[in-house]
Amino acid sequence: MARPLVGICAAVEPASFGPWVDEPAVLLPLGYARAVQGAGAVAALLPPDGAIADSPDELLDRLDALVIGGGADVDPASHRSEAHPETVGTNPERDRFEIALASRALERDLPLLGICRGMQVLNVATGGTLEQHLPDRVGHEGHRPVPGAWAQHDVRIAPGSLAARAAGTERMTVSSHHHQGVAELGRGVAASAWSAEDDEVEAIELGERSFALGVLWHPEEDPGDRIVASLIARVAKR
Numbered sequence: 001m002a003r004p005l006v007g008i009c010a011a012v013e014p015a016s017f018g019p020w021v022d023e024p025a026v027l028l029p030l031g032y033a034r035a036v037q038g039a040g041a042v043a044a045l046l047p048p049d050g051a052i053a054d055s056p057d058e059l060l061d062r063l064d065a066l067v068i069g070g071g072a073d074v075d076p077a078s079h080r081s082e083a084h085p086e087t088v089g090t091n092p093e094r095d096r097f098e099i100a101l102a103s104r105a106l107e108r109d110l111p112l113l114g115i116c117r118g119m120q121v122l123n124v125a126t127g128g129t130l131e132q133h134l135p136d137r138v139g140h141e142g143h144r145p146v147p148g149a150w151a152q153h154d155v156r157i158a159p160g161s162l163a164a165r166a167a168g169t170e171r172m173t174v175s176s177h178h179h180q181g182v183a184e185l186g187r188g189v190a191a192s193a194w195s196a197e198d199d200e201v202e203a204i205e206l207g208e209r210s211f212a213l214g215v216l217w218h219p220e221e222d223p224g225d226r227i228v229a230s231l232i233a234r235v236a237k238r
Contacts, residue, residue: 004041004064004235008032009098009118011071012048012091031220032069032115039232041065048097056104065111065211065235067228068098068118070218073180076132079124084132086179099125111211111238113231116178119214123204126186134181134200150175150221154196155203161192162213163203166230174202174217174225181216210234 008028015025026047033043041064052059060066072089076082078099098118102125105112114122120130156171157164164170182201185191193203193215206212211234219227 007063008067035220035228039229048094053097053100070116079129114214122214128186129183131183157193162205163192176217
């Protein structure tokens with residue numbers, strides 16, 4: 001039997017390697033692919049594509065699941081907001097591509113997992129908004145204390161939720177690195193996990209879909225985290 005094909009949305013960032021110096025590159029930390037492959041699926045890297053943004057089915061017809069990964073801040077224009085001074089490095093082309101994929105994947109009930117920025121994209125795709133700089137609201141830098149390093153903190157997960165079933169627990173220590181989060185929840189979206197320190201939303205889900213989950217932490221960075229494997233298991237049941 002062929003392994004499921006999981007598309008993972010990738011970032012576009014300047015990179016230097018070989019003869020390419022500060023060239024725009026399609027980037028995806030290897031942890032995403034290893035997590036998908038380790039769960040028994042094939043990982044496909046998805047760079048932004050304007051034609052697919054206009055016609056997502058052309059791509060989604062070929063996928064068994066979609067993962068929207070982390071990266072730069074979401075453009076506030078995508079959720080009808082004015083830019084905060086701390087909102088930097090936005091890529092409207094990537095936003096349009098990923099929001100289109102997320103919206104259509106939800107309509108098709110294609111299994112979908114949003115990770116960090118991907119959770120934010122999922123909320124925006126359903127009409128929600130984002131808090132652009134969490135320290136303004138929570139009064140601390142605990143979700144991204146040091147640039148270039150992971151924050152470790154505890155989350156509590158709603159009993160019986162998709163997040164709890166996927167994680168296999170109702171409390172866990174996670175790795176995160178973000179300064180944006182959920183403000184107003186999107187249509188049909190429920191919060192299902194919260195930071196133990198400040199009650200900020202750490203997971204969202206759409207209960208009417210077979211698997212539509214967003215987590216603000218990075219499960220691909222923790223070999224013991226079951227979130228990605230749970231997505232692939234749901235695909236196998238289809």
